Amino acid sequence: MKLRRIPKRVQKELRGLVDRVGHTRRRFGALVEASVGSPGASHHVLVAPPGAGNIGDQAMVEAFVAAADKPVTIITRTDNDFRLPVDLADQATIQALPNLFYGQGSAHERDVRALGRVLTGAATVSIIGADIMDGVYTLRPSIRRATLAASAARRGFDTTVIGFSWNGAAPRPAWDALRAAGQAGARLLLRDPESARRVREAGIVGVVETADIVFTDDRLASALPDVAASLPRPYALVNASGLIARTVDQVPEYALLIEELRSRGLHVVLLPHVIRATADDLSACRGVAASVGGAGVTLIEEMLAPSVIRTLADAATVTITGRMHLAVMSLSRGVPAVTVATQGKVEGLMRLFDWPQLCVAPRRGMGEEMVAVVRSILDSDDSRARVERGLVRARGAARANIERIGAGASG
The missing domain is CATH 3.40.50 (Rossmann fold)
Structure with a gap:
């Protein structure tokens, strides 16, 4: 049959x-x-x-x-x-x-x-x-x-x-x-x-x-798209994950976070990291934007290149994200990244930076925890230096990903 x-x-x-x-x-291996x-x-x-x-x-x-x-x-x-x-x-x-x-x-x-x-x-x-x-x-x-x-x-x-x-x-x-x-x-x-x-x-x-291979890439964008070229400073990058949105109502949690960021004088850049039907960050970010209103908020509605993301992260004060690679690209620019953690992979990443508090569990009430961590970051004079110390470890470990392919081994 x-x-x-x-x-x-x-x-x-x-x-x-x-x-x-x-x-x-066995079958695939033999083929x-x-x-x-x-x-x-x-x-x-x-x-x-x-x-x-x-x-x-x-x-x-x-x-x-x-x-x-x-x-x-x-x-x-x-x-x-x-x-x-x-x-x-x-x-x-x-x-x-x-x-x-x-x-x-x-x-x-x-x-x-x-x-x-x-x-x-x-x-x-x-x-x-x-x-x-x-x-x-x-x-x-x-x-x-x-x-x-x-x-x-x-x-x-x-x-x-x-x-x-x-x-x-x-x-x-x-x-x-x-x-x-x-x-x-x-x-x-x-x-x-x-x-x-x-x-x-x-x-x-x-x-x-x-560590993640993305830590080996420092390329920045030579120019930014119009939507990102004239963002008010200072700003925070904020991502709401479409994957997490399947199980957690993130809108009230992110509304609490954004209220804190705006009270600190930070413009909020809502930044989707995955745009596809199966787990769409754009829909999740739009939901947050509709809830908090347009004052002090810019919603990015297109998929940006990694070099553009790194360039935006380079000028950010702090990042809050439901996607690990936005955290990686922010950390690689020396920017603290509060990350909603799924599957244990983010906890391991933050161990490289000796900063487990940067992980927040996806649950009802996580907004209060995100606010508490952001406050600790913004109120500390050592936050960027702490990221830089971890970044030395992460970059060194990440080189194992490219040492067999030539150019990275001698760079």
């Missing part, structure tokens, strides 16, 4: 069973290893995260390409997931393989063979792990990413899973796939101390404790 004739709920259960018993990992040739020195291969409206994903890809000493082939799901800026466009090409991690049947096998052709002759193979390796969001693509790392390493490629987080509640098949990657010789770069501890304590080898 063809799988497409089975009801969708039953299909999902069958796929889950296939994943749990290890068939997905990859049968399709790929030998390593070489002509190019780097980067397996990108989903992108498609996520500034954090865009920032990770750009950081990799900016550091590379050879042409980069970027594996994506669609041709439109990423748009490289002018200064990086000549250094990389995009190869869309829509069925590689998410597909099935003959279309999936066709994309695996295409991947094999891309890998053949590569100097390195890198997979951006971010928060999609542990299977908490979607299991099968996570298993396939880790299995790709294992297969490439077994075929002799210099293979790295770049700075990723690991949830303690990860499903067992994701643990098994990651363990196989480490045993095969892939380097597993966990991007925060807590994630590294979890994976090490599970007995998985190949672990390197690092």
Whole structure:
């Protein structure tokens, strides 16, 4: 019986069973290893995260390409997931393989063979792990990413899973796939101390404790778009996450925060960080803007480039965000970033900065906690110096993400 004739709920259960018993990992690994040739020195291969409206994903890809000493082939799901800026466009090409991690049947096998052709002759193979390796969001693509790392390493490629987080509640098949990657010789770069501890304590080898790759990229925008070019100073960057909005009514919490910021003489810049249907920050930010009124508030309604975000952060007094990569880009400019923490990845990040109070749990009443932390930041003469001390540690740790691809190693 063809799988497409089975009801969708039953299909999902069958796929889950296939994943749990290890068939997905074994089948995908065999297909990859049968399709790929030998390593070489002509190019780097980067397996990108989903992108498609996520500034954090865009920032990770750009950081990799900016550091590379050879042409980069970027594996994506669609041709439109990423748009490289002018200064990086000549250094990389995009190869869309829509069925590689998410597909099935003959279309999936066709994309695996295409991947094999891309890998053949590569100097390195890198997979951006971010928060999609542990299977908490979607299991099968996570298993396939880790299995790709294992297969490439077994075929002799210099293979790295770049700075990723690991949830303690990860499903067992994701643990098994990651363990196989480490045993095969892939380097597993966990991007925060807590994630590294979890994976090490599970007995998985190949672990390197690092920091997010975005800490390696300091490129600023040469010019700002009109909406950001004439912001009143001083200002605070504020992000409301569409993901958190699914479970928490953030509007009254952010209204309390914005009242505090405005009372301190800070203009508020509402800044979406992910703009896509599945978890839309723009809708969340619009809801906050409608609640607090327009006085002293600017709502950004477009997806800005990472270099623009860094430039805006550079002039900010403080950042409050529900998205980790806005925190990373703010911290990388020496700006304290209060972050609504999900999945444990933010707690680990703030341990690098020895400032756990910068994490706020997403819950009813979190507005009062955000206000308290912002007050402590604004009332302290040591806030920026404290961030700078942590930034030295973060930058040093983050270099592990790029030391195998050339230019970053000697920079």
